[in-house]
Amino acid sequence: MDDMPSQTGPVPPDGDARILIVDDQPSSRTLIGSLLKAEGYGRLAYAEDGVAAMDWLAGNAADMVILDIRMPRMDGFEVCRAVRGQLGQDMPILVQTGIQEADCRVEAFQAGASDIVSKPINAGELVSRVRLHLERRRMIDRLQRYQDRMEDELRAAQSMQLDLLPGAEDIDAIVRPRGASLTAFYRASHMLGGDLWQVFPVDESRFGVFMVDLSGHGVSAAINAFRVNMITAGLSAERSDPAQWLAALNRKLVSILPVEHFATAFYAVIDPGAGRLQYAAAGAPPPLVLRGGGEWETLTGGGLILGCLADAAYETHAIELSPSDRLFAYSDALCEDFEHPDRSPDTGTIAAAVQAEAGGGEAFADRLIARLFGRADTDFRDDLTFLLVGMTPS
């Protein structure tokens, strides 16, 4: 498209449509032009062969091309291919063919013609097809503009959502002074997602790690993730008590989530110095504790998913950790492959993969995904988040 005027302006109403008529016979050009003029098409241009047509298109924007096949220098098929190659698929090209030229019709469509008008020209047919293809082009154009706008808006919302997540410096400032390390991975399946995670100080020795997965994907799940982010900002009194934290969040979510929406969540208070982790869970996949010696266990004991029952109770559990241990928390996208249920990794497989990759330094997330699914850029049908917390500073 480099040497062509861009076709980005909206397709004008019929009377303002710019139509290029290409025919080597002056009488044909005049006939088509006068038929279109009589119907109100006033912005007509003419070319006497393919070379002249391409020259004109190089300097002018058109909304439609009406094209003869048999022409000297450059025939109609070549013009079709050149226009498709340089101006894309949207430009309507009407090719004129004689009744006896049946083979030409197939070849014209193969070369990229939008439609055929038969020769000798029938006024009614010509005008109907011109009208139809301009309307079709306008519809495609409208859809394209709508889609572009939606994509721009989604991109803006996506960057807002990514801003909710703690950045590497924030993470480090919280966990390093308390004697731990934390690596996080987040990817939404539809630009926007319903996963959210947070890390914040509880006191001088402890920090809290919170992970939540709102049911559904896309815009509605993302709006709910923003709501959760606002709610948890107000839960400072509950920070040291995982069960209270989830119970308080649950009560708020019951009042705002529609009946079939809910959230799964995991909240942990970690004290690396004392080697202690307290946690509560609500329907989230049980996180793994990977021991320095190679063994692993799951953090069992969860409560009801959030947002369904106002007086649901949650329980705080505790586990001892040594400096060589790690915590791995993840959203269910990691273990639920709906396209290939038999390839969904089980807990043991995930634990072994995390153990194998956790000590490897940079790019842990890519290496883990590649080890579990074969490729680091694997597509997931659900939002994916995982966190790896080490009990010594990295």
Added chain:
Amino acid sequence: MEYRSEFAGDPLVVDIEGVLTFDDHERFRELATAIADAGAATVVLDLSGLTMIDSAGIGMLIMTNDRAAKRGKTLRLRGLKGQVAKVVELSRIEQLIPID
């Protein structure tokens, strides 16, 4: 997802088969309406033919239960296995919907 039921008797039994995900939500809403409008006081969803469920599927079970309860009915689940049993267990929805 496919469902089958005579929509007769009490308890009313509905067999649910296949994979229950967000893509089924329109069909499941139909089913929830049929259940809410049925005459039976107890409705059993037999999930023994269901192989996978996602979070939207869990949401649809909760929504169906909610609509049934508003019409004075009790919803129950039975026949859970594999991934469905695991996800339902993890969600603790037996606190909302009894499981046989």
